Amino acid sequence: MRALRRLSPRETDVAALLEEAVRVVESRAREKGLDIRRDFDGVGGAVLDPDQMKQALLNLLKNAVEATERGTITVTASGGQRVEIVVSDTGYGIPPENLSRIFDLYFTTRPEGTGLGLSQVHRIVAEHGGQVHVESEVGKGTRFTMALPRS
Numbered sequence: 001m002r003a004l005r006r007l008s009p010r011e012t013d014v015a016a017l018l019e020e021a022v023r024v025v026e027s028r029a030r031e032k033g034l035d036i037r038r039d040f041d042g043v044g045g046a047v048l049d050p051d052q053m054k055q056a057l058l059n060l061l062k063n064a065v066e067a068t069e070r071g072t073i074t075v076t077a078s079g080g081q082r083v084e085i086v087v088s089d090t091g092y093g094i095p096p097e098n099l100s101r102i103f104d105l106y107f108t109t110r111p112e113g114t115g116l117g118l119s120q121v122h123r124i125v126a127e128h129g130g131q132v133h134v135e136s137e138v139g140k141g142t143r144f145t146m147a148l149p150r151s
Contacts, residue, residue, distance in 0.1 A: 007049040007127055014043045014077055017050055018085070021057035022075055029065050029073060040077035040085075047151040048128055056124040059117035060087040060144050066110070067091030067142065081150060082130075088143035094136040102134065121146075 018040045029036050064073045064087055071090030078084050094102060101107045103122040108114060121144075125132045130148035 005052075007052060009047050009049050009128075011045050012048050012050045012053070014046050014083055014085070015040045017054055018043075018057065018075055018077060021054050021061060024058060025061045025065055032065065032068070033070060034065065034068055035072045037072055037074040038076075040075060043077040043079060043083060045150075046083045046148060048148060049124075052124045053128070056121045056146070057085070057087070059121050063117060064089035064091060064142070067093075071141070079150070083148045083150060085146045085148070086143060088141060090141040093138040093140055094134070094142055095138055099134065099136060103132075 068091035136142040
């Protein structure tokens with residue numbers, strides 16, 4: 001596990017950050033026949049640590065690609081005083097009995113999983129003064145929402 005580092009917040013173009021993260025996983029998604037939809041133009045900027053926030057986004061996007069056999073991954077962002085970033089998929093979904101544990105350190109349901117990704121997402125968002133919420137239905141997909149302050 002990587003050592004925790006302090007936030008280095010600065011004014012960040014949220015749409016550019018989202019596009020950068022999507023591009024990292026896009027080829028793997030295409031290999032699986034998945035479509036990635038984007039709707040984050042005009043979201044504006046926010047004061048955040050772009051490296052850590054990119055890591056959180058990558059964790060969510062990689063999980064979405066792994067959990068989705070066919071269909072769509074959607075990345076949206078909007079906001080006023082807060083920035084709301086949503087990563088949703090049409091994948092397997094998370095069973096209700098696991099939903100309350102997904103942010104726990106080392107909790108995983110995948111044999112090759114480490115259980116670090118979602119706990120890292122939770123920590124990064126919390127350190128930014130935000131919250132992360134999840135909605136999921138088995139067989140229909142999962143939706144993660146990160147609500148972050150602008151500054």
